[in-house]
Amino acid sequence: MNVEDLVKEIKANFRPKLKVIEWKGDRLVLLDQRLLPFETRYLELKTVDAVADAIRNMAVRGAPAIGITAAYGMALALFERDVGDLNNALKALELARDKLSRTRPTAQNLFWALNRMYGKAKALVEAGSVKNTKELREELVAEANRIFDEELDAEVRMGVYGVQLIQPGDWVLTQCNAGSLATGALGTATAPIYVAKYLGIDVSVIAPETRPWQQGARLTAYELRENGVRVKLIADTAVGLVLRRRLVNLAIVGADRILADGTVYNKIGTLNEAVLAHEFGVPFYVAAPTSTFDLEHKPEEVRIEERDPDEVRTVRTAHGNVYVTMTDIDVYNPVFDETPPKYITAIITEVGLLTQPLDRNIKRFVAQRSS
């Protein structure tokens, strides 16, 4: 079956079970990921402030899901109150963009989505294509829907390209949660796994717990099990042995940002995994849509988010956070790391596999895209 036929078939027949993001006409409904896997609760958001809080406090997380949520957040700027004429609408959107852009600094999809939404609004107003703010906000909802649909399409394609790297019986090492909970669709790192499952290929996953926020333990283990994929949870400290003993055949992780030279920013722990995979000869793949690529910045310009020290001092349990150390111990809590391109076997994107040398192939791909 060719790629287009398979993409069409999967889109028609396969969706992960959990609903993560849903637009309900005048409000955004989000699955609150802080409570998983113990409780399934949804948040109803009606204002830009509420959306910014949900992104900042990680009720919604994962670069693509943050981007999609922020896109709807922009539309909400024109629903939450009567802003008046189109000039005022653009001003309200500028404020919303500023507010939302200050939530999570590393996720490239956030800035990509905000710029796309603001750019769309400005172009519509300047071209005289909308008569009033009500028409503009409907156009913005349509644009956010398009961003969501394009993400789903990209992930199905990543799944179709990525599944070609998986042999029946393989075990895949991942990191954090780069699954449907992080994107609202098939996930990035999990897309090849879900497509394998759809095609009846036997595939299993080893998920590191991913301290401090425990995305691996709380989210990846949960969503894979919910979707019928065999998953084994490990402590982060077991990654070295798992790779040395070849208990996995390959690693697939997601990305929050990928630079033009192929440097990858992803959840803290990815760098350890990549270096160890390289040392022990295990292929290491990154799966990300092209909206995650940042072709403007250099590594020294990328801000790595540092979060609340209590994330490290505590662990999350079904009964809330519990301290595992002194409540005032000094902490360093960077939540992303930076993996140099030499450790990456290839990047799985919606346009195919970008292989080494990554810098040359990313440049070639960008040139093709803009020609």
Ligand code: MRU
């Ligand atoms: O801090 P988080 O949970 O937002 O971090 C998420 C990750 O690091 C993911 O791997 C990345 O965003 C890719 S999600 C498909």
